[in-house]
Amino acid sequence: MTADSHRHAHDHPTRADDDDRLTHWQAMEIALRELLIAKGIITADDVRGAVEAMDARSPAQGARVVARAWSDPAYKARLLADGTAAVSELGIDMATTRLLVVENRPGLHNLIVCTLCSCYPRMLLGLPPDWYKSRAYRSRAVREPRAVLREFGTTLADGVELRVHDSTADMRYLVLPERPAGTEGWSEDRLAALVSRDSMIGVTRPSA
Amino acid sequence: MSGAPEALAATFAPGARVKVRRAAPPGHLRTPWYIRGQVGEVERLCGAFANPEELAYNRPGVPRQPLYRVRFRQRELWPDYRGAAQDTIEIEIYQHWLEPAP
Numbered sequence: 001m002t003a004d005s006h007r008h009a010h011d012h013p014t015r016a017d018d019d020d021r022l023t024h025w026q027a028m029e030i031a032l033r034e035l036l037i038a039k040g041i042i043t044a045d046d047v048r049g050a051v052e053a054m055d056a057r058s059p060a061q062g063a064r065v066v067a068r069a070w071s072d073p074a075y076k077a078r079l080l081a082d083g084t085a086a087v088s089e090l091g092i093d094m095a096t097t098r099l100l101v102v103e104n105r106p107g108l109h110n111l112i113v114c115t116l117c118s119c120y121p122r123m124l125l126g127l128p129p130d131w132y133k134s135r136a137y138r139s140r141a142v143r144e145p146r147a148v149l150r151e152f153g154t155t156l157a158d159g160v161e162l163r164v165h166d167s168t169a170d171m172r173y174l175v176l177p178e179r180p181a182g183t184e185g186w187s188e189d190r191l192a193a194l195v196s197r198d199s200m201i202g203v204t205r206p207s208a
Numbered sequence: 209m210s211g212a213p214e215a216l217a218a219t220f221a222p223g224a225r226v227k228v229r230r231a232a233p234p235g236h237l238r239t240p241w242y243i244r245g246q247v248g249e250v251e252r253l254c255g256a257f258a259n260p261e262e263l264a265y266n267r268p269g270v271p272r273q274p275l276y277r278v279r280f281r282q283r284e285l286w287p288d289y290r291g292a293a294q295d296t297i298e299i300e301i302y303q304h305w306l307e308p309a310p
Contacts, residue, residue, distance in 0.1 A: 100277075115240050116238060116240060144291075145295070146290070146291045146295075159292070160292070161296065162292065163296045164282075164296070164297040165297075166299040168239070168240060168300050169254075169275055169301075169302070170275060170300065171254055171277075
């Protein structure tokens, strides 16, 4: 499209580009990356490949873990006892972090937040959603978690304990939601399709 | 090795009542402000991990610090908390931030 063809009769505000100037840390990242490449320590393709691998991880990994736990009581017991080891059975490597799986059950609902930054089980859920990193979620999830849940359409009964997990250090957390009623006999693939990212953070509950 | 232990021994057992130090040292800290000075109960010992306050400055972070998950009652954290009385919050806290509580 030429500039001429975009001439409108009306005025409208343009949305600012979010990369029109670099922040200090963006400039530092580029400088460090270029130096590492210039010195032959890494290649541009290494960086590209690492970004591609990061982007390829998705909540489907976590959903597979949940569906297996719903289907296999022995696996569920191993998952709750040692999450890191149990997900490695499915080929998922937690790298330097350890996984703690927290189970929702009648009378107990779990919610995950990282008030300090954005710690998140990326190996299982991919990149965190923007709201998870927002100051509003990080502060309100510990201060008024029931109000936050209501905004996600999740209303807990007064008799239910809401347990918030603030992920501040070396553990990563995955919520094991309750298996929805009416799913008896379903295959793991069919069950996994019910398990959303948000239900594994604990802001929603899956339903069949 | 200098002979210093690689990991400090854990001094709190699950169920122990602990108070988070109310301190404000400079540097990179993993103890959220809102939990400092609060009393909770050890839920579990997670293991021993290199001290992130040292790692942040490219030091080795040894001896490793025992890391606990500590459970707090929301109504004790926030006097005007508007949830249920049984609501809780669990946070990972390193041993050097904890002291015994009565």
